Amino acid sequence: MLPVLYSFRRCPYAMRARMTLIYSSINPELREVLLKDKPSSMLAISAKGTVPVLQLPDSNVLDQSRDIMHWALAINDPQQWLDEEIATSISELIDYNDNQFKTHLDHYKYWERFPAESKNFYRTQGESFLQRLEQQLNNQRYLLADTISMADIALFPFIRQFAFVDKSWFDQAPYPKLQAWLQELLDSRLFLAAMKKLPPWHEGDSPVSLYQ
Ligand SMILES: N[C@@H](CCC(=O)N[C@@H](CS)C(=O)NCC(=O)O)C(=O)O
Structure with missing residues:
Protein backbone atom coordinates (compact mmCIF):
# COMPACT_ATOMS: atom_id res chain seq x y z
CA MET A 1 0.00 0.00 0.00
CA GLN A 80 20.83 18.29 2.51
CA TRP A 81 17.84 20.50 3.13
CA LEU A 82 18.10 19.50 6.75
CA ASP A 83 21.71 20.29 7.53
CA GLU A 84 22.27 19.52 11.23
CA GLU A 85 24.44 22.62 11.62
CA ILE A 86 21.50 24.91 10.92
CA ALA A 87 18.71 22.71 12.30
CA THR A 88 18.04 25.04 15.24
CA SER A 89 17.86 28.12 12.99
CA ILE A 90 15.53 26.25 10.63
CA SER A 91 13.25 25.35 13.49
CA GLU A 92 13.19 28.91 14.91
CA LEU A 93 12.44 30.46 11.54
CA ILE A 94 9.58 28.05 10.86
CA ASP A 95 8.20 28.65 14.38
CA TYR A 96 8.08 32.38 13.76
CA ASN A 97 6.52 31.88 10.34
CA ASP A 98 3.84 29.47 11.55
CA ASN A 99 2.86 31.56 14.55
CA GLN A 100 3.47 35.31 14.26
CA PHE A 101 3.80 35.72 10.50
CA LYS A 102 0.85 33.44 9.67
CA THR A 103 -1.35 35.60 11.90
CA HIS A 104 -0.18 38.77 10.13
CA LEU A 105 -0.71 37.10 6.76
CA ASP A 106 -4.27 36.10 7.62
CA HIS A 107 -5.07 39.60 8.88
CA TYR A 108 -3.66 41.16 5.72
CA LYS A 109 -5.24 38.66 3.33
CA TYR A 110 -8.65 38.68 5.00
CA TRP A 111 -8.47 42.25 6.32
CA GLU A 112 -12.19 42.79 5.72
CA ARG A 113 -12.86 40.21 8.44
CA PHE A 114 -10.67 42.13 10.91
CA PRO A 115 -12.09 45.66 10.80
CA ALA A 116 -10.25 46.80 13.95
CA GLU A 117 -7.31 47.93 11.77
CA SER A 118 -6.69 48.80 8.12
CA LYS A 119 -5.28 46.54 5.42
CA ASN A 120 -2.11 48.66 5.36
CA PHE A 121 -1.70 48.29 9.10
CA TYR A 122 -1.79 44.49 8.78
CA ARG A 123 0.59 44.58 5.82
CA THR A 124 3.07 46.67 7.81
CA GLN A 125 2.95 44.13 10.63
CA GLY A 126 3.82 41.35 8.18
CA GLU A 127 6.55 43.45 6.60
CA SER A 128 8.78 43.19 9.66
CA PHE A 129 9.28 39.53 8.71
CA LEU A 130 9.91 40.41 5.06
CA GLN A 131 12.60 42.85 6.23
CA ARG A 132 14.25 40.19 8.32
CA LEU A 133 14.26 37.74 5.40
CA GLU A 134 15.63 40.42 3.06
CA GLN A 135 18.54 40.96 5.47
CA GLN A 136 19.23 37.24 5.62
CA LEU A 137 19.25 37.08 1.83
CA ASN A 138 21.82 39.87 1.79
CA ASN A 139 24.16 37.52 3.62
CA GLN A 140 23.58 34.34 1.64
CA ARG A 141 21.77 33.04 -1.42
CA TYR A 142 18.94 31.31 0.47
CA LEU A 143 17.33 32.08 3.80
CA LEU A 144 19.82 30.27 6.02
CA ALA A 145 22.66 29.19 3.74
CA ASP A 146 23.97 29.43 0.20
CA THR A 147 21.99 26.31 -0.65
CA ILE A 148 18.28 25.62 -0.18
CA SER A 149 17.25 24.38 3.23
CA MET A 150 14.01 23.09 4.69
CA ALA A 151 13.31 26.65 5.85
CA ASP A 152 13.07 27.98 2.27
CA ILE A 153 10.49 25.39 1.34
CA ALA A 154 8.58 25.70 4.60
CA LEU A 155 8.26 29.49 4.29
CA PHE A 156 7.89 29.86 0.53
CA PRO A 157 4.13 29.10 0.27
CA PHE A 158 3.40 31.70 2.97
CA ILE A 159 5.58 34.42 1.42
CA ARG A 160 3.92 33.59 -1.89
CA GLN A 161 0.48 34.17 -0.38
CA PHE A 162 1.60 37.43 1.23
CA ALA A 163 3.08 38.66 -2.07
CA PHE A 164 -0.02 37.80 -4.08
CA VAL A 165 -2.45 39.65 -1.82
CA ASP A 166 -1.30 42.71 -3.80
CA LYS A 167 1.37 41.61 -6.24
CA SER A 168 1.94 45.06 -7.75
CA TRP A 169 2.65 46.42 -4.27
CA PHE A 170 5.03 43.53 -3.51
CA ASP A 171 6.87 43.95 -6.83
CA GLN A 172 7.74 47.57 -6.08
CA ALA A 173 8.45 47.10 -2.35
CA PRO A 174 12.08 47.45 -1.18
CA TYR A 175 12.82 43.72 -1.01
CA PRO A 176 14.82 42.92 -4.16
CA LYS A 177 16.49 39.83 -2.74
CA LEU A 178 13.22 38.42 -1.47
CA GLN A 179 11.50 39.15 -4.79
CA ALA A 180 14.22 37.23 -6.65
CA TRP A 181 14.08 34.37 -4.12
CA LEU A 182 10.31 34.11 -4.50
CA GLN A 183 10.49 34.21 -8.30
CA GLU A 184 13.11 31.47 -8.38
CA LEU A 185 10.93 29.19 -6.31
CA LEU A 186 7.79 30.08 -8.30
CA ASP A 187 9.66 29.06 -11.46
CA SER A 188 11.09 25.87 -9.94
CA ARG A 189 10.15 22.49 -11.34
CA LEU A 190 9.46 21.36 -7.81
CA PHE A 191 6.76 23.98 -7.25
CA LEU A 192 5.21 23.42 -10.66
CA ALA A 193 5.07 19.67 -9.98
CA ALA A 194 3.54 20.24 -6.53
CA MET A 195 0.81 22.44 -8.06
CA LYS A 196 -0.82 19.42 -9.72
CA LYS A 197 -4.53 20.13 -9.79
CA LEU A 198 -7.06 17.44 -9.00
CA PRO A 199 -10.82 17.43 -8.47
CA PRO A 200 -11.91 16.70 -4.88
CA TRP A 201 -11.43 13.06 -3.92
CA HIS A 202 -14.39 10.80 -3.14
CA GLU A 203 -14.42 7.34 -1.60
CA GLY A 204 -14.09 4.77 -4.36
CA ASP A 205 -12.20 7.05 -6.80
CA SER A 206 -9.29 5.46 -8.65
CA PRO A 207 -6.00 6.30 -6.91
CA VAL A 208 -3.97 9.19 -8.34
CA SER A 209 -0.37 9.70 -7.33
CA LEU A 210 1.19 12.99 -6.23
CA TYR A 211 3.41 13.11 -9.30
CA GLN A 212 3.70 11.41 -12.74
N1 LIG B 1 -0.25 23.07 12.02
C1 LIG B 1 -0.91 22.48 10.88
C2 LIG B 1 -1.81 23.54 10.26
C3 LIG B 1 -2.59 23.03 9.08
C4 LIG B 1 -3.75 23.95 8.73
O1 LIG B 1 -4.11 24.85 9.51
N2 LIG B 1 -4.38 23.72 7.56
C5 LIG B 1 -5.56 24.47 7.22
C6 LIG B 1 -5.67 24.78 5.75
S1 LIG B 1 -4.34 25.80 5.17
C7 LIG B 1 -6.79 23.62 7.53
O2 LIG B 1 -6.81 22.45 7.19
N3 LIG B 1 -7.80 24.20 8.16
C8 LIG B 1 -9.02 23.49 8.48
C9 LIG B 1 -10.24 24.18 8.01
O3 LIG B 1 -10.14 25.31 7.47
O4 LIG B 1 -11.32 23.60 8.15
C10 LIG B 1 0.15 21.96 9.90
O5 LIG B 1 1.28 22.47 9.91
O6 LIG B 1 -0.13 21.02 9.16
Whole structure:
Protein backbone atom coordinates (compact mmCIF):
# COMPACT_ATOMS: atom_id res chain seq x y z
CA MET A 1 0.00 0.00 0.00
CA LEU A 2 1.20 3.51 -0.82
CA PRO A 3 1.15 6.32 1.74
CA VAL A 4 -1.94 8.50 1.30
CA LEU A 5 -1.74 12.30 1.41
CA TYR A 6 -4.89 14.30 2.14
CA SER A 7 -4.17 17.74 0.81
CA PHE A 8 -5.67 21.01 -0.31
CA ARG A 9 -3.74 22.66 -3.10
CA ARG A 10 -4.29 26.22 -1.91
CA CYS A 11 -3.14 25.47 1.63
CA PRO A 12 0.45 26.63 2.28
CA TYR A 13 1.00 23.88 4.85
CA ALA A 14 -0.08 21.27 2.31
CA MET A 15 2.10 22.86 -0.38
CA ARG A 16 5.27 22.61 1.75
CA ALA A 17 4.48 18.95 2.43
CA ARG A 18 3.84 18.23 -1.25
CA MET A 19 7.09 19.89 -2.34
CA THR A 20 9.12 17.99 0.24
CA LEU A 21 7.58 14.62 -0.63
CA ILE A 22 8.35 15.16 -4.32
CA TYR A 23 11.92 16.25 -3.51
CA SER A 24 12.38 13.11 -1.40
CA SER A 25 11.05 10.95 -4.26
CA ILE A 26 8.13 9.79 -2.16
CA ASN A 27 5.02 9.47 -4.27
CA PRO A 28 1.91 8.96 -2.14
CA GLU A 29 -1.63 8.65 -3.36
CA LEU A 30 -2.99 12.20 -3.47
CA ARG A 31 -6.48 12.91 -2.21
CA GLU A 32 -7.56 16.49 -2.79
CA VAL A 33 -9.85 17.66 0.01
CA LEU A 34 -12.50 20.36 0.11
CA LEU A 35 -12.17 22.03 3.52
CA LYS A 36 -15.93 22.50 3.72
CA ASP A 37 -16.56 18.83 2.96
CA LYS A 38 -13.77 16.79 4.56
CA PRO A 39 -13.80 13.06 3.82
CA SER A 40 -14.85 10.89 6.75
CA SER A 41 -11.84 8.61 6.12
CA MET A 42 -9.56 11.59 6.83
CA LEU A 43 -11.44 12.64 9.96
CA ALA A 44 -11.34 9.03 11.16
CA ILE A 45 -7.52 9.10 11.25
CA SER A 46 -7.09 12.77 12.26
CA ALA A 47 -10.03 14.24 14.12
CA LYS A 48 -8.60 17.78 14.21
CA GLY A 49 -9.58 18.15 10.58
CA THR A 50 -6.64 20.07 9.11
CA VAL A 51 -4.64 19.29 6.00
CA PRO A 52 -2.13 17.99 5.19
CA VAL A 53 -2.54 14.50 6.64
CA LEU A 54 -0.22 11.68 5.63
CA GLN A 55 -1.32 8.12 6.34
CA LEU A 56 1.60 5.70 6.27
CA PRO A 57 1.43 2.08 5.13
CA ASP A 58 2.00 0.94 8.74
CA SER A 59 -1.13 2.98 9.67
CA ASN A 60 0.82 5.69 11.46
CA VAL A 61 -0.56 9.14 10.75
CA LEU A 62 1.33 12.44 10.43
CA ASP A 63 -1.00 15.41 10.61
CA GLN A 64 1.43 18.29 11.01
CA SER A 65 3.11 19.57 7.86
CA ARG A 66 6.47 19.89 9.63
CA ASP A 67 6.31 16.27 10.76
CA ILE A 68 5.61 15.22 7.17
CA MET A 69 8.62 17.23 6.00
CA HIS A 70 10.89 15.74 8.68
CA TRP A 71 9.66 12.23 7.94
CA ALA A 72 10.35 12.62 4.20
CA LEU A 73 13.77 14.21 4.73
CA ALA A 74 14.80 11.43 7.11
CA ILE A 75 14.14 8.98 4.27
CA ASN A 76 15.79 10.92 1.48
CA ASP A 77 17.44 14.32 1.56
CA PRO A 78 19.70 14.38 -1.51
CA GLN A 79 20.65 18.07 -1.28
CA GLN A 80 20.83 18.29 2.51
CA TRP A 81 17.84 20.50 3.13
CA LEU A 82 18.10 19.50 6.75
CA ASP A 83 21.71 20.29 7.53
CA GLU A 84 22.27 19.52 11.23
CA GLU A 85 24.44 22.62 11.62
CA ILE A 86 21.50 24.91 10.92
CA ALA A 87 18.71 22.71 12.30
CA THR A 88 18.04 25.04 15.24
CA SER A 89 17.86 28.12 12.99
CA ILE A 90 15.53 26.25 10.63
CA SER A 91 13.25 25.35 13.49
CA GLU A 92 13.19 28.91 14.91
CA LEU A 93 12.44 30.46 11.54
CA ILE A 94 9.58 28.05 10.86
CA ASP A 95 8.20 28.65 14.38
CA TYR A 96 8.08 32.38 13.76
CA ASN A 97 6.52 31.88 10.34
CA ASP A 98 3.84 29.47 11.55
CA ASN A 99 2.86 31.56 14.55
CA GLN A 100 3.47 35.31 14.26
CA PHE A 101 3.80 35.72 10.50
CA LYS A 102 0.85 33.44 9.67
CA THR A 103 -1.35 35.60 11.90
CA HIS A 104 -0.18 38.77 10.13
CA LEU A 105 -0.71 37.10 6.76
CA ASP A 106 -4.27 36.10 7.62
CA HIS A 107 -5.07 39.60 8.88
CA TYR A 108 -3.66 41.16 5.72
CA LYS A 109 -5.24 38.66 3.33
CA TYR A 110 -8.65 38.68 5.00
CA TRP A 111 -8.47 42.25 6.32
CA GLU A 112 -12.19 42.79 5.72
CA ARG A 113 -12.86 40.21 8.44
CA PHE A 114 -10.67 42.13 10.91
CA PRO A 115 -12.09 45.66 10.80
CA ALA A 116 -10.25 46.80 13.95
CA GLU A 117 -7.31 47.93 11.77
CA SER A 118 -6.69 48.80 8.12
CA LYS A 119 -5.28 46.54 5.42
CA ASN A 120 -2.11 48.66 5.36
CA PHE A 121 -1.70 48.29 9.10
CA TYR A 122 -1.79 44.49 8.78
CA ARG A 123 0.59 44.58 5.82
CA THR A 124 3.07 46.67 7.81
CA GLN A 125 2.95 44.13 10.63
CA GLY A 126 3.82 41.35 8.18
CA GLU A 127 6.55 43.45 6.60
CA SER A 128 8.78 43.19 9.66
CA PHE A 129 9.28 39.53 8.71
CA LEU A 130 9.91 40.41 5.06
CA GLN A 131 12.60 42.85 6.23
CA ARG A 132 14.25 40.19 8.32
CA LEU A 133 14.26 37.74 5.40
CA GLU A 134 15.63 40.42 3.06
CA GLN A 135 18.54 40.96 5.47
CA GLN A 136 19.23 37.24 5.62
CA LEU A 137 19.25 37.08 1.83
CA ASN A 138 21.82 39.87 1.79
CA ASN A 139 24.16 37.52 3.62
CA GLN A 140 23.58 34.34 1.64
CA ARG A 141 21.77 33.04 -1.42
CA TYR A 142 18.94 31.31 0.47
CA LEU A 143 17.33 32.08 3.80
CA LEU A 144 19.82 30.27 6.02
CA ALA A 145 22.66 29.19 3.74
CA ASP A 146 23.97 29.43 0.20
CA THR A 147 21.99 26.31 -0.65
CA ILE A 148 18.28 25.62 -0.18
CA SER A 149 17.25 24.38 3.23
CA MET A 150 14.01 23.09 4.69
CA ALA A 151 13.31 26.65 5.85
CA ASP A 152 13.07 27.98 2.27
CA ILE A 153 10.49 25.39 1.34
CA ALA A 154 8.58 25.70 4.60
CA LEU A 155 8.26 29.49 4.29
CA PHE A 156 7.89 29.86 0.53
CA PRO A 157 4.13 29.10 0.27
CA PHE A 158 3.40 31.70 2.97
CA ILE A 159 5.58 34.42 1.42
CA ARG A 160 3.92 33.59 -1.89
CA GLN A 161 0.48 34.17 -0.38
CA PHE A 162 1.60 37.43 1.23
CA ALA A 163 3.08 38.66 -2.07
CA PHE A 164 -0.02 37.80 -4.08
CA VAL A 165 -2.45 39.65 -1.82
CA ASP A 166 -1.30 42.71 -3.80
CA LYS A 167 1.37 41.61 -6.24
CA SER A 168 1.94 45.06 -7.75
CA TRP A 169 2.65 46.42 -4.27
CA PHE A 170 5.03 43.53 -3.51
CA ASP A 171 6.87 43.95 -6.83
CA GLN A 172 7.74 47.57 -6.08
CA ALA A 173 8.45 47.10 -2.35
CA PRO A 174 12.08 47.45 -1.18
CA TYR A 175 12.82 43.72 -1.01
CA PRO A 176 14.82 42.92 -4.16
CA LYS A 177 16.49 39.83 -2.74
CA LEU A 178 13.22 38.42 -1.47
CA GLN A 179 11.50 39.15 -4.79
CA ALA A 180 14.22 37.23 -6.65
CA TRP A 181 14.08 34.37 -4.12
CA LEU A 182 10.31 34.11 -4.50
CA GLN A 183 10.49 34.21 -8.30
CA GLU A 184 13.11 31.47 -8.38
CA LEU A 185 10.93 29.19 -6.31
CA LEU A 186 7.79 30.08 -8.30
CA ASP A 187 9.66 29.06 -11.46
CA SER A 188 11.09 25.87 -9.94
CA ARG A 189 10.15 22.49 -11.34
CA LEU A 190 9.46 21.36 -7.81
CA PHE A 191 6.76 23.98 -7.25
CA LEU A 192 5.21 23.42 -10.66
CA ALA A 193 5.07 19.67 -9.98
CA ALA A 194 3.54 20.24 -6.53
CA MET A 195 0.81 22.44 -8.06
CA LYS A 196 -0.82 19.42 -9.72
CA LYS A 197 -4.53 20.13 -9.79
CA LEU A 198 -7.06 17.44 -9.00
CA PRO A 199 -10.82 17.43 -8.47
CA PRO A 200 -11.91 16.70 -4.88
CA TRP A 201 -11.43 13.06 -3.92
CA HIS A 202 -14.39 10.80 -3.14
CA GLU A 203 -14.42 7.34 -1.60
CA GLY A 204 -14.09 4.77 -4.36
CA ASP A 205 -12.20 7.05 -6.80
CA SER A 206 -9.29 5.46 -8.65
CA PRO A 207 -6.00 6.30 -6.91
CA VAL A 208 -3.97 9.19 -8.34
CA SER A 209 -0.37 9.70 -7.33
CA LEU A 210 1.19 12.99 -6.23
CA TYR A 211 3.41 13.11 -9.30
CA GLN A 212 3.70 11.41 -12.74
N1 LIG B 1 -0.25 23.07 12.02
C1 LIG B 1 -0.91 22.48 10.88
C2 LIG B 1 -1.81 23.54 10.26
C3 LIG B 1 -2.59 23.03 9.08
C4 LIG B 1 -3.75 23.95 8.73
O1 LIG B 1 -4.11 24.85 9.51
N2 LIG B 1 -4.38 23.72 7.56
C5 LIG B 1 -5.56 24.47 7.22
C6 LIG B 1 -5.67 24.78 5.75
S1 LIG B 1 -4.34 25.80 5.17
C7 LIG B 1 -6.79 23.62 7.53
O2 LIG B 1 -6.81 22.45 7.19
N3 LIG B 1 -7.80 24.20 8.16
C8 LIG B 1 -9.02 23.49 8.48
C9 LIG B 1 -10.24 24.18 8.01
O3 LIG B 1 -10.14 25.31 7.47
O4 LIG B 1 -11.32 23.60 8.15
C10 LIG B 1 0.15 21.96 9.90
O5 LIG B 1 1.28 22.47 9.91
O6 LIG B 1 -0.13 21.02 9.16
